[in-house]
Amino acid sequence: METATISRHDFFRLVGTSVGVILLSNCSMGCSRQENSGPTPVDQKVDFTLRLADQANENLRVKGGYVIANDIIVAQSKEGKFIAVSANCTHEGTQLTYKSAENQFFCPLHLSRFDTAGNVVMGPAAKPLVQYLTVVDMAAGTIRIHS
Numbered sequence: 291m292e293t294a295t296i297s298r299h300d301f302f303r304l305v306g307t308s309v310g311v312i313l314l315s316n317c318s319m320g321c322s323r324q325e326n327s328g329p330t331p332v333d334q335k336v337d338f339t340l341r342l343a344d345q346a347n348e349n350l351r352v353k354g355g356y357v358i359a360n361d362i363i364v365a366q367s368k369e370g371k372f373i374a375v376s377a378n379c380t381h382e383g384t385q386l387t388y389k390s391a392e393n394q395f396f397c398p399l400h401l402s403r404f405d406t407a408g409n410v411v412m413g414p415a416a417k418p419l420v421q422y423l424t425v426v427d428m429a430a431g432t433i434r435i436h437s
């Protein structure tokens with residue numbers, strides 16, 4: 291019976307190539323995983339306008355009311371004054387609500403609270419929300435939300 295032999299040089303060349311392929315595929319899988327699980331970029335340009343006359347925005351017509359649009363929560367905190375912050379909790383991404391009695395944003399899942407500027411009032415969330423600027427045009431009945 292004949293046995294196949296392989297030179298030491300060929301053996302290491304073949305094994306080295308295989309290890310390289312394995313490491314390369316693990317790296318590319320790891321890199322793509324990191325891209326998918328990273329935080330949402332906060333430097334995205336935001337600029338949109340809500341019309342108070344629209345049915346979807348009727349809650350904004352009353353003091354203490356709020357709506358969520360484009361992952362941003364917009365609330366009328368005082369008569370004719372509007373505030374806007376990112377709508378998802380920085381702890382685990384739960385959609386926030388606005389509590390007019392406390393003038394704070396509230397996470398229903400683990401009870402984090404944020405002030406009107408998006409700063410953490412109570413954890414477990416540790417990072418602030420993104421705050422957006424609001425421009426009210428009462429004559430036109432619009433609220434512009436922008437970064």
Ligand code: FES
Pocket residue numbers: 379380381382383384397398399400401402413414415
């Ligand atoms: S998801 Fe909001 S506090 Fe946990």
